[in-house]
Amino acid sequence: MIDKRVADLAYAVADIADRSTIMVGGFGEAGSPVELIHALIDQGAAELTVISNNTGSGDFGLAALIGARRVAKVVCSYPRSAGSTVFSDLYRAGLIELELVPQGTLAERIRAGGAGIAAFYTPTGVATALAEGKEQRVFDGQPYLLERALTADVALIKARAADWHGNLVYNKTARNFSPLMAAAASTTIVEATAVDAPGTLDPETVVTPGIFVDRVVQVADFAYEPVLAAQ
Amino acid sequence: MSDLSASKVGKLKGWTRNQMAALAAADIADGSYVNLGIGIPELIAHHIPPDREIVLHTENGLLGMGPAPDPQAVDPDLINAGKKPVTTLPGASFFHHADSFAMIRGGHLDLCVLGALEVAANGGLANWSTGATDAVPAVGGAMDLVSGVKAVHILTSHCTKEGSPKLVERCTRPLTGKGVVNRVYTDLAIFDIGAAGFDLVCLAPGVDFSDVIERTAAPVNDIRPKDERTWT
Known part of the structure; x- marks a missing residue:
């Protein structure tokens, strides 16, 4: 019998080790697994490498994890956000490492990691500062850069609904990187407000098939910045 | 060609940001799939001619993006690439980031x-980093967009706030892409990237060719038909 449900957030993240590489879904606030991130902060794992498009907003979620000094390195495309200086303060002080990756290259590196592709050539970034140190090759007269796949020990994902098999559907633009990360991590942990028996999701509309998911934890309701900011 | 400093050239009225956006919108063909960057380009969405259907793409996973919702209808899971609340139009679709950048x-x-920040006469674009040593670098999807989208149009003030030309011979800021720009809309004029510099398409009302030459640090070629050269 397959049942990937786990009892609570603390249990879901209990075995995440120091120095793990963690993919964190979300684009800004949309799709950010805030509850799982706070469970990880409480759990205490440190010296983490985080792969995520941004570095968090305000002083909660990813910004709180970074602010708690648990993150040694960030791999992301846009480490700036209105209302948060947590990352930039640490970066300027030389206390956190940054690997800056163009957004589409970041997505494709994660997709490749989940698909068993070691590396690929992309035209993005040719002749820019982000091409430094990368192999360049010409195909059909056009230059491309070699980019390596990204994988992770753990992915933290937020879904709208899940079933016990780990099949997932998302909500609008909260989908973003999550389906790619679910496939690219050794252990994929999902928070969802609706977690129901297999058969409740229409197979035709499942976005992330359960094979990519290891743990599903039901959360009461998603916490968003306006809600948290008011607390 | 000139690189006169701001102290030597006065400020011209030219087009407003909304007029620039309307001009850029007027050049978008019916049925186009279009990605609008953050900032002035976002204004284009308000100026699409009513007889055209344009599908707006936002790289965080939506085709068919509609205008901002009423404040009470904001959905934090429905945002654009600038992380502002948006809506969907009939015919919209959601997709993950790998599909979104496959489109791009x-x-x-x-x-x-x-x-x-700068556009070069050879179509080079600098728009992701000022190059300042204390800045936190952030690139987002800019390099992917210029490397893959069929046409790249730039909407920008002609000069910086300090009065320095943004249209230059070669970019001095970090490049987003080399030879990627097709057309530039500024508050003073519209240019195509030509074989030997910026080709002037048209001037804003009250702006002379000499005004543009003075404020552009690269060759500008007046390719307008002779009978249009007095049109403003």
Whole structure:
């Protein structure tokens, strides 16, 4: 019998080790697994490498994890956000490492990691500062850069609904990187407000098939910045 | 060609940001799939001619993006690339980031309109980093957009706030892409990237060719038909 449900957030993240590489879904606030991130902060794992498009907003979620000094390195495309200086303060002080990756290259590196592709050539970034140190090759007269796949020990994902098999559907633009990360991590942990028996999701509309998911934890309701900011 | 400093050239009225956006919108063909960058390009969405259907793409996973919702209808899971609340139009679709950038990198989008720090006469674009040593670098999707979208149009003020030309011989800021820009809309004029510099398409009302020459640090060629050269 397959049942990937786990009892609570603390249990879901209990075995995440120091120095793990963690993919964190979300684009800004949309799709950010805030509850799982706070469970990880409480759990205490440190010296983490985080792969995520941004570095968090305000002083909660990813910004709180970074602010708690648990993150040694960030791999992301846009480490700036209105209302948060947590990352930039640490970066300027030389206390956190940054690997800056163009957004589409970041997505494709994660997709490749989940698909068993070691590396690929992309035209993005040719002749820019982000091409430094990368192999360049010409195909059909056009230059491309070699980019390596990204994988992770753990992915933290937020879904709208899940079933016990780990099949997932998302909500609008909260989908973003999550389906790619679910496939690219050794252990994929999902928070969802609706977690129901297999058969409740229409197979035709499942976005992330359960094979990519290891743990599903039901959360009461998603916490968003306006809600948290008011607390 | 000139690189006169701000102290030597006065400020011209030219087009407003909304007029620039309307001009850029007027050049978008019916049925186009378009990505609008953050900033002035976002204004284009308000100026699409009513007889045209344009599908707006936002790289965080939506085709068919509609205008901002009423404040009480904001959904934090429905945002644009600038992380502002948006809506969906009939015919919209959601997708993950790898599909979104397949649309971009795979040449499926017809046009993107972006802002600029500098545009070079050879079509080079600098718009992701000032190059300042204390700045936290952030690139987002800019390099992917210019490498893959069929046409790249730039919407920008002609000069910086300090009065320095943004249209230059070669970019001095970090490049977003080399030889990627097709057309530039500024508050003073519209240019195509030509074989030997910026080709002047038209001037804003009250702006002379000499005004543009003075404020552009690269060759500008007046390619307008002779009978249009007095048109403003």
